[in-house]
Amino acid sequence: MSDQRLSDEELFEKYKDGVIPPLIASPDSRFGLVNGKLLEIYQRGFSLVHSVPLGVLLPNLTFQPGKPERWNEGNYRPNESTIPDWTSLCSLIRKFETPSGERPGDKECERCDKRKALTAEGKGKAIAYLCPHGLIDMAVPVRLDSQTIAVLFSGQRRPKRAAKWPKDLLDIDDVQTPENETSPDLLIESRKRIQGLTKLGICVSEIETAMKCDDERQPGVEVGPNEIEGVLTRMDTAALHLSTLASNTYEFEKARLVSVIRYGLAQALTIPKEGPSNWEDALRAMKPQLLRFAMLYGLDYAALCRIVNDEEIEIVCQIGLDQILSGSNRISFNVKGTPERGRVQRFPGLWEIDLNFYSELSVVARILAQAKERAQVFPKMLCAIREDEFGFVLAMGAFRPGKPSLSSSDAKSVVEIAAVAGLIAETLYLLKNLHQAEADMGHLLEDVAHDLRGPIQTIVNKAARFKIAGLSPDEYRDQARKLAAACMRINLLAHRVWTAQRLWRGKLVYKDSTVSVKETVKKVVDTFADVGEREGVDVVVDWDELEQIRSVHVDSDMLFECVLNILHNAIKYSTPSSAGRRSQVMIRGRVEGGRWTISIGNRGIVLKKADMPHIFERYYRTEEAIRYKPEGTGIGLSIVKDFVTHYKGEANVTCDPIPGTREYKTIFEVNIPTETRR
Amino acid sequence: MKPVTTILLIEDDKDMVEDVPPLMSQPQYGIEVDTILVTPEMDIGTLRNKIKAKPYDCLVLDIRMPPCVGMTNDETEGGRITGVLLCRQIRKILPTTPILVFTAVSDPDVQRAILHEGANRILDKPAQPDQLAEKIRQIVRSG
Numbered sequence: 021m022s023d024q025r026l027s028d029e030e031l032f033e034k035y036k037d038g039v040i041p042p043l044i045a046s047p048d049s050r051f052g053l054v055n056g057k058l059l060e061i062y063q064r065g066f067s068l069v070h071s072v073p074l075g076v077l078l079p080n081l082t083f084q085p086g087k088p089e090r091w092n093e094g095n096y097r098p099n100e101s102t103i104p105d106w107t108s109l110c111s112l113i114r115k116f117e118t119p120s121g122e123r124p125g126d127k128e129c130e131r132c133d134k135r136k137a138l139t140a141e142g143k144g145k146a147i148a149y150l151c152p153h154g155l156i157d158m159a160v161p162v163r164l165d166s167q168t169i170a171v172l173f174s175g176q177r178r179p180k181r182a183a184k185w186p187k188d189l190l191d192i193d194d195v196q197t198p199e200n201e202t203s204p205d206l207l208i209e210s211r212k213r214i215q216g217l218t219k220l221g222i223c224v225s226e227i228e229t230a231m232k233c234d235d236e237r238q239p240g241v242e243v244g245p246n247e248i249e250g251v252l253t254r255m256d257t258a259a260l261h262l263s264t265l266a267s268n269t270y271e272f273e274k275a276r277l278v279s280v281i282r283y284g285l286a287q288a289l290t291i292p293k294e295g296p297s298n299w300e301d302a303l304r305a306m307k308p309q310l311l312r313f314a315m316l317y318g319l320d321y322a323a324l325c326r327i328v329n330d331e332e333i334e335i336v337c338q339i340g341l342d343q344i345l346s347g348s349n350r351i352s353f354n355v356k357g358t359p360e361r362g363r364v365q366r367f368p369g370l371w372e373i374d375l376n377f378y379s380e381l382s383v384v385a386r387i388l389a390q391a392k393e394r395a396q397v398f399p400k401m402l403c404a405i406r407e408d409e410f411g412f413v414l415a416m417g418a419f420r421p422g423k424p425s426l427s428s429s430d431a432k433s434v435v436e437i438a439a440v441a442g443l444i445a446e447t448l449y450l451l452k453n454l455h456q457a458e459a460d461m462g463h464l465l466e467d468v469a470h471d472l473r474g475p476i477q478t479i480v481n482k483a484a485r486f487k488i489a490g491l492s493p494d495e496y497r498d499q500a501r502k503l504a505a506a507c508m509r510i511n512l513l514a515h516r517v518w519t520a521q522r523l524w525r526g527k528l529v530y531k532d533s534t535v536s537v538k539e540t541v542k543k544v545v546d547t548f549a550d551v552g553e554r555e556g557v558d559v560v561v562d563w564d565e566l567e568q569i570r571s572v573h574v575d576s577d578m579l580f581e582c583v584l585n586i587l588h589n590a591i592k593y594s595t596p597s598s599a600g601r602r603s604q605v606m607i608r609g610r611v612e613g614g615r616w617t618i619s620i621g622n623r624g625i626v627l628k629k630a631d632m633p634h635i636f637e638r639y640y641r642t643e644e645a646i647r648y649k650p651e652g653t654g655i656g657l658s659i660v661k662d663f664v665t666h667y668k669g670e671a672n673v674t675c676d677p678i679p680g681t682r683e684y685k686t687i688f689e690v691n692i693p694t695e696t697r698r
Numbered sequence: 699m700k701p702v703t704t705i706l707l708i709e710d711d712k713d714m715v716e717d718v719p720p721l722m723s724q725p726q727y728g729i730e731v732d733t734i735l736v737t738p739e740m741d742i743g744t745l746r747n748k749i750k751a752k753p754y755d756c757l758v759l760d761i762r763m764p765p766c767v768g769m770t771n772d773e774t775e776g777g778r779i780t781g782v783l784l785c786r787q788i789r790k791i792l793p794t795t796p797i798l799v800f801t802a803v804s805d806p807d808v809q810r811a812i813l814h815e816g817a818n819r820i821l822d823k824p825a826q827p828d829q830l831a832e833k834i835r836q837i838v839r840s841g
Binding site for chain 2: 469472473477480484485488650
């Protein structure tokens, strides 16, 4: 079955294990044949581009036209003949060696070939172009039996009057669609265009040789002007056929790209537990797609990056010209000046930036300027950005000098890629949070289970002791009070968890009513009577002060919960008095400046300044608190925070050493505007 | 006369320290219980001395307790595995005394860790006094 008929899900299933069919290509030859479908070509072929001259042409396939009206895929036949060698000029360029033994021309030709091959492939069109060394070259995509099997190269002739010719891509625009295949007008038009190629001095004999037309002429023989027209006619028809075979490639390719990226996303999503660093791994895993993207658009450099902080960007994944950022994947940017030179061309979501321009797109421009500073190569770079709460994800690429701007449709594709990359990053960012939430929830459940079993064991033990004869009435009462305290510990925990889960799920609805603060505090204090007794802590309330507050308009249950949680903390973390007396927790209240305040103070463990900004965060527990009382969930004060936030109030805490002792006085204060009615 | 089994209960829960001795001293159990209430102020050296002060037939140890002085929050994972570290310390001074872990920690990783450190058996809280006594008898018998 052709991949074209497979759904995304089926494609994912098929390729998820990374099984890639073999590549049939000779690393030494100018041409190679990828014996796979489009996906494989990109996944495998592109991964070889650093080491293999791509120039993908069939070493063992020949076009045998026969009669045009009967052309079909059968016109391609295996061919044992050798591949035409480079032209002498091309060979000279490629073989030129520097004193250090490097062959820069070789690399450059490879890069150029790759780019143009993939441009032709991506566009689904044959293209003719002027190479940086002034040679005319052609790249023709070949598509056979639902497979893009090759890109044919031909030309490689130095034009005689190069100055008059276009400096870059010359598309053969009108010869590639099935719809216009039989249109006489278009054929005439396209022939005119092809005929225009004669002015470029293309060596038609090479084209002819490469395409093995059934002409009787010998390969490599120069032809005169009168014969060119006939050759070009055949070439025109051959190109038409080849291009027809290549039709829909581009659209198919784009669809496949999305599929591949979705695959990457799916792959990322199936990584279950490495949450925090996953998004980086996923970006790295996108390297083949990034490479594809760069080659498709003829970029010499492409990268996926993220903003680390205000001064650093991390290149997570990059391809092409690695020397740009060799040594470090992090670029620091600190460009303070804002020279107004340069210009910005904006497509939706896409910036093409002259790197002298630093101002409006400050961050991006700075990054790119830094990259340019290191590279000293590219006058322009391309950058698509997705910004979200995660930060930035950038897909960026660099143009070589003289490269024209992208078209808006190309720009759109780049934006799509960046958007999908961003989506992956964003998804993984959310995954990271999800994993963290799962881990937190796991700890919470563990804590809750532990903190439930403790008092249950106490209840079991007390119940057993009641069965033992010989308890005096006082002992009996004492044990009963401790039993009640154990029950209350369970009740408090259940209550707190219940409130927290409603709060976190957005199910908590505040129902305001007129509430007496004094009565609420009394209810809380009564609730803690046995717990306080067990912990050796007395709760002292300044009832007169609380009386001043009178009634407030809040949710009565949440006010109760708020006071209860603070008081519970105060009791729990009170330390025994150094004089051997019982500890004391003091509850006070006041009304001033249009706000009512409840404060609860105790003598106990230290609360460091560094902990204060976090003390109301969910699950947060200080080192000292953990050391003093390992049991606990760290959710009580987050409920307090929600309560005060809801009523536009504040929750504050202070902690000061008590002179002459090793104790600290901690005061939690909640203050709420008196007028809370809406 | 039936020989008395003596155990040392190492706990941070006041109620446990208060309740277990009278429960286990019932005639049907015949277990004499000494206790150590673990507090954050307790020094690890003091704790070690108390443990080896007297020969016991068995030690009963909790897992989640405040880290003693000399232990860090990090190494005890905020008190979550204080008992695991204590078990390691105990095994250095009492290599053969049976150790029963009586705990409300049900995390299998933590339970495996304490067994790895030399604990002999684990009894999950909550448990009836009968179950605790039976477990102590088993562990003492099997040595």
